[in-house]
Amino acid sequence: MEQKTKIAAEEDKQELVITRAFDLPVALLFKAYTIPEIVEEWMGTKVMTLENKRHGSYAFETTDPLGNVHKFNGVIHEFCPNERITRTFEIENSPLAVQLEFLEFESVSYATSKLTMHIVYKSVAFRNQMLKMGMPRGISMAHDRLQVAALKYN
Amino acid sequence: MKLRRDVFQAIADPTRRAILLLLAAQSMTAGAIASNFDTARPTVSKHLQILLECELLQQEQQSREIYYHLNPNKIKEIADYIEPFRKMWDERFDKLETIMKKYASKE
Numbered sequence: 088m089e090q091k092t093k094i095a096a097e098e099d100k101q102e103l104v105i106t107r108a109f110d111l112p113v114a115l116l117f118k119a120y121t122i123p124e125i126v127e128e129w130m131g132t133k134v135m136t137l138e139n140k141r142h143g144s145y146a147f148e149t150t151d152p153l154g155n156v157h158k159f160n161g162v163i164h165e166f167c168p169n170e171r172i173t174r175t176f177e178i179e180n181s182p183l184a185v186q187l188e189f190l191e192f193e194s195v196s197y198a199t200s201k202l203t204m205h206i207v208y209k210s211v212a213f214r215n216q217m218l219k220m221g222m223p224r225g226i227s228m229a230h231d232r233l234q235v236a237a238l239k240y241n
Numbered sequence: 242m243k244l245r246r247d248v249f250q251a252i253a254d255p256t257r258r259a260i261l262l263l264l265a266a267q268s269m270t271a272g273a274i275a276s277n278f279d280t281a282r283p284t285v286s287k288h289l290q291i292l293l294e295c296e297l298l299q300q301e302q303q304s305r306e307i308y309y310h311l312n313p314n315k316i317k318e319i320a321d322y323i324e325p326f327r328k329m330w331d332e333r334f335d336k337l338e339t340i341m342k343k344y345a346s347k348e
Contacts, residue, residue, distance in 0.1 A: 092331035129337040
């Protein structure tokens with residue numbers, strides 16, 4: 088079965104591309120990014136600010152199970168309804184640098200659409216760090232050590 | 242042979258990760274590997290079998306003993322494995338899709 092969400096992350100590049108096919112008309116897909124209550128629901132975060140316009144800003148806040156508050160923010164550079172959002176994304180109080188995101192919304196048919204998320208990081212190392220954040224902790228640690236093992240074989 | 246398991250599934254288990262880390266240092270026999278664990282020997286054998294099936298390990302006959310060692314090509318595959326990150330986004334987008342379908346039916 089073909090995967091609905093795909094990730095292209097070329098080695099030694101400071102970017103990655105996430106693509107996803109949706110069984111939704113493009114207008115509905117776009118709304119999922121612009122209506123605060125809906126963003127809150129699928130992103131699992133609180134939306135503090137969301138200004139859907141050129142030079143607008145946004146701020147999210149998430150409380151983890153331990154009660155720690157994590158803050159995220161960014162500035163919207165370009166906003167074309169049902170077509171494109173260009174924005175920055177930053178995790179506050181994090182060693183990770185701000186990233187640039189190009190979101191392209193495409194209509195495939197009246198009932199289906201496609202999202203392409205092109206993310207550019209400050210460096211290859213920052214990108215790889217971000218990729219590892221999706222990993223459960225135990226796996227992440229084993230992964231680090233196996234990476235060292237793999238280097239020996241190079 | 243049909244490949245039953247994927248690499249990610251193989252490393253999702255803590256015992257199998259520990260086996261891989263042991264073998265990262267040196268090749269070992271099944272007996273030597275099992276002596277590092279409190280679990281029963283057949284359990285360790287089963288883990289070794291799974292790691293062999295997904296080609297993370299290779300066997301090598303040395304005189305009368307069979308040694309297990311890492312398969313460097315497969316290990317490299319894990320090293321740049323982005324599957325967990327992809328899954329995280331896939332789950333998020335699944336949620337988005339479900340929410341918007343409900344939203345559309347309410348409109």
